[in-house]
Amino acid sequence: MFKSEKPSVRLPRLYKIAALIAKEYSEGLGSIKQLVYEKRKKHPRIKSLFALVSVLYQRKDEIEHLLKKTQLLDKESRIDPWVIKILVTELLYGKKTLSGQTRIEQTIKGYEQMFKAHLSDVIEAPVKEETVSTKPKYVRVNTLKKTVGEAIDAFRDEEWILIKHSDKNDYNGFVEKVAALKDGEFMVDMHVPSLLIFPSKTHFYNHQAYKNATIVLQDKASCLPVHLLAPCPGSTVLDMCAAPGMKTTQLAAALENQGVIYAVERDAKRAGILKGIVGGSGATCVKVINKDVLQCNGKEFPGVEYILVDPSCSGSGMSERATSFESKDLSRLQKLAGFQIIILRSALTRYPDAKRVVYSTCSLHPEENEEVVRQVLETNSHFKLVDAKKLLNADWKSFGSPDYGELGEFCLYARPDEDLTNGFFLAVFERLGEGEQNTFFNNKIFGFKNELNAKDRRKERKLEAQQNAEQPEMKKGKKNRRKMNAVGDDSNNAEEMVNGQTAAVKKVQNNVGATVVNDDADIHKEHKNKKKKKRVKDDVVESQENAINDTVTENVSEISDKSSGSRKKKKHSSEASESTDDLSKSDQTLVMNDNAESPKRKKKKKMRENVNESQYIASESNVEAVDKKDKKVKKRENEILKNQDIFVEDEPRKKKKKHCSKGGESKDFSKSDANNEISIEEDKPKKKKRKHISESEELIDNLANMTVNTNGIEECESRKKKRKHRSKDSELAEVSNNGDTPETIDNSVEQHKSKKKKRKNDSEVNELSEDFRNIDVSYPNSKKKKKKNKDLECM
Numbered sequence: 001m002f003k004s005e006k007p008s009v010r011l012p013r014l015y016k017i018a019a020l021i022a023k024e025y026s027e028g029l030g031s032i033k034q035l036v037y038e039k040r041k042k043h044p045r046i047k048s049l050f051a052l053v054s055v056l057y058q059r060k061d062e063i064e065h066l067l068k069k070t071q072l073l074d075k076e077s078r079i080d081p082w083v084i085k086i087l088v089t090e091l092l093y094g095k096k097t098l099s100g101q102t103r104i105e106q107t108i109k110g111y112e113q114m115f116k117a118h119l120s121d122v123i124e125a126p127v128k129e130e131t132v133s134t135k136p137k138y139v140r141v142n143t144l145k146k147t148v149g150e151a152i153d154a155f156r157d158e159e160w161i162l163i164k165h166s167d168k169n170d171y172n173g174f175v176e177k178v179a180a181l182k183d184g185e186f187m188v189d190m191h192v193p194s195l196l197i198f199p200s201k202t203h204f205y206n207h208q209a210y211k212n213a214t215i216v217l218q219d220k221a222s223c224l225p226v227h228l229l230a231p232c233p234g235s236t237v238l239d240m241c242a243a244p245g246m247k248t249t250q251l252a253a254a255l256e257n258q259g260v261i262y263a264v265e266r267d268a269k270r271a272g273i274l275k276g277i278v279g280g281s282g283a284t285c286v287k288v289i290n291k292d293v294l295q296c297n298g299k300e301f302p303g304v305e306y307i308l309v310d311p312s313c314s315g316s317g318m319s320e321r322a323t324s325f326e327s328k329d330l331s332r333l334q335k336l337a338g339f340q341i342i343i344l345r346s347a348l349t350r351y352p353d354a355k356r357v358v359y360s361t362c363s364l365h366p367e368e369n370e371e372v373v374r375q376v377l378e379t380n381s382h383f384k385l386v387d388a389k390k391l392l393n394a395d396w397k398s399f400g401s402p403d404y405g406e407l408g409e410f411c412l413y414a415r416p417d418e419d420l421t422n423g424f425f426l427a428v429f430e431r432l433g434e435g436e437q438n439t440f441f442n443n444k445i446f447g448f449k450n451e452l453n454a455k456d457r458r459k460e461r462k463l464e465a466q467q468n469a470e471q472p473e474m475k476k477g478k479k480n481r482r483k484m485n486a487v488g489d490d491s492n493n494a495e496e497m498v499n500g501q502t503a504a505v506k507k508v509q510n511n512v513g514a515t516v517v518n519d520d521a522d523i524h525k526e527h528k529n530k531k532k533k534k535r536v537k538d539d540v541v542e543s544q545e546n547a548i549n550d551t552v553t554e555n556v557s558e559i560s561d562k563s564s565g566s567r568k569k570k571k572h573s574s575e576a577s578e579s580t581d582d583l584s585k586s587d588q589t590l591v592m593n594d595n596a597e598s599p600k601r602k603k604k605k606k607m608r609e610n611v612n613e614s615q616y617i618a619s620e621s622n623v624e625a626v627d628k629k630d631k632k633v634k635k636r637e638n639e640i641l642k643n644q645d646i647f648v649e650d651e652p653r654k655k656k657k658k659h660c661s662k663g664g665e666s667k668d669f670s671k672s673d674a675n676n677e678i679s680i681e682e683d684k685p686k687k688k689k690r691k692h693i694s695e696s697e698e699l700i701d702n703l704a705n706m707t708v709n710t711n712g713i714e715e716c717e718s719r720k721k722k723r724k725h726r727s728k729d730s731e732l733a734e735v736s737n738n739g740d741t742p743e744t745i746d747n748s749v750e751q752h753k754s755k756k757k758k759r760k761n762d763s764e765v766n767e768l769s770e771d772f773r774n775i776d777v778s779y780p781n782s783k784k785k786k787k788k789n790k791d792l793e794c795m
């Protein structure tokens, strides 16, 4: 390739920073705008940075095509792929030249003719319209600062018109109303009562309520995990992957600042941002901890009852990223999934008081969602998967894949086209109660059960019932044969899946199979056997979970040594990959049944761990750019943060109040929003204002019916007390219960429009988004397109 005669050494910072932002954006670490502001490192050409990354994503299909055709990433493997993508963007869609004399720029420029040749293959497609344009603006009321009723009244005082939808069984009708919201209208969400919905073009950056954190711009999908975790005031919560802190502050609001939230964030810089957001929100019950959560456990955070696991993911659900470069990268997905499995497992095994755990991602890939849930559930004997729709207690339409049978049915998706939200996935786990079972637990061959289909399970049960009806002697023989066959089948599967690991896998299977067969041997002592089987199973699981924890610990120690030992790990990885390549592809978190573990198996297990470690490490090093810094820099950052009062505590502070009784109860979150947040000023002089109040109260009555079904769990005592205190207020509300009629809504539209126009003129001048409307002239494509504001809602 062409090389300049006097190559300069340094690539312009603009490109380096743009590459970093593009990479982090692809990893779901924020919206482009948010990352530009966060990462620009005082670079003055903020618009150019934004434009470069935006155009890269707008033109991703073409760029991807060119990279493939020219094999540029392979040929220039020494150059960071993100730098390549940014430079290609600049060359083809930006200034249309790379004027710098650096070797890297010149190298990319050398491909210009090839690009042009291949560009003609690509049908000149219009720049992709961002699907977010149809997505409304979601505004979560920060109930630490204002009640929902107060917030609604405040908006109505600004002439916003409330559109109601109270039928919680009519989700389609609700979505239709949301999609049809006109300028000047807003709604209350039918699932998350503290969430208000505005038309997509509404901007809040200049709104006082946004500036003082009375409202938070948070997508509906991102509000659901905390809504379903539903911790009650006074409880102890662990937010495992907390930054930038949208869900942390939502958790604090759910707790009404009573209790403790351990908000753990591994990235030092992001922990700083988290601390800022928490501080601004008025949350006082949050402890920000800058640490790898995989190094934490129930000793460090005692009494954790609720856990939110919202790990780094591909971010494929973010509307505008839906078909990004990464969405097709299976190996990256596997790495991310490996990490997600480890972190979810640690949530389910390391916190003995945990009663409810919510796992969420902003990914639409089953590899990061149902598959993670499957792998974790199949090896956990203490938790069950809960039907999330039941908890939601209202109509919903997007669920997990039918390929996963009941498991899929129990998980929720949010999809941009159907739900008008970002893409999201969510699964809820609860600790097993007395006599309960995790029906997804794989008690045959851990990690190799393929019959997840509910149909298959029904068939299995039918078969079992038939066998029970047969002669005991016959049954004995048949059952044993069946068990043996099952082992054989699974061995075959294992063989296909694990390739080089066959022997070890068979040994695991035979061990487990033998246990089951022995347990089943005496069918006349069925009752006794059941108990025995459960004991054996529990023992196996216990040791298995311990083994998993050990693995996690080993991973952690490896990770913490990452900067010094990355080369070593690469070696591990390549050594192991020879024999475990397929394993890593198909089942990288192969469950470890360590009951009576042979040295040979231990060795194999270690090998698998090495693969997992290196994959996990690889994915994590992708996820956090900061990890590339050397230890010294990181240490210095940590010290700075320590000085900023981000702390790691050995002992948690004493809880202010513990409202939940022992049994694992969680609060009725919707009711809390409804009952807790409304305060009515009795002596408002204006008629109009009084009307607003009464309407709000009517709405609140509706909200009170939107309860989170907590599976028979009692309501928090604190809630009851609070409701009593507020009963006076609600009585008053009932007296003045006059809602908007369609007529009043219509009449006020005109009035509203003129006022709104003025308000719009004022506010738009200062909109932050304006920065991006007149994007650098060198980017005609991005200029053509109207820039859509992206809030912090990506999280």
Ligand SMILES: C[S@@+](CC[C@H](N)C(=O)[O-])C[C@H]1O[C@@H](n2cnc3c(N)ncnc32)[C@H](O)[C@@H]1O
Pocket (backbone or CB within 6 Å): 028, 029, 240, 241, 242, 243, 244, 245, 246, 247, 248, 264, 265, 266, 267, 270, 291, 292, 293, 294, 310, 311, 312, 313, 624, 795
């Ligand atoms: C998807 S974001 C979380 C968004 C956040 N829950 C919110 O609502 O604002 C994932 C975060 O997890 C952090 N993270 C990744 N691995 C971690 C680990 N092992 N320990 C703690 N934090 C981790 C990442 O740095 C990133 O900030």
